[in-house]
Amino acid sequence: MDISVVIPLYNEEQSLAELTSWIREVMKKNNFSYEVILADDGSNDGSWKKIEEISASDAAIKGIKFRRNYGKSAALNTAFEAAQGDVVITMDADLQDSPDEIPDYTG
Secondary structure: OOOEEEEEEEOHHHHHHHHHHHHHHHHHHHHOOOOEEEEEEOOOHHHHHHHHHHHHHOOOOOOOOOOOOOOOOHHHHHHHHOOOOOOEEEEEOOOOOOOOHHHOOOO
């Protein structure tokens, strides 16, 4: 697998569909094999339900759920352990990082 995109999140229900769709478009455009690991750090909104919906329709999207909030470092560490890509890229779930930049980090 070419790329693992690791995304720690907490209460990001509203941005997940747009973010994963954007990542999917970039990966297909560049012919990358990939996975997206969404590490839900104990969200109390509908983030986990949204992750389940997205991953049910796209096998490249995977979720990790924490029972409570342990912090970004713990979410990243757990997601890194699960990542299988040759390149691992981290992104924030709030759309402040552009998936269009992913190809720049694979060379």
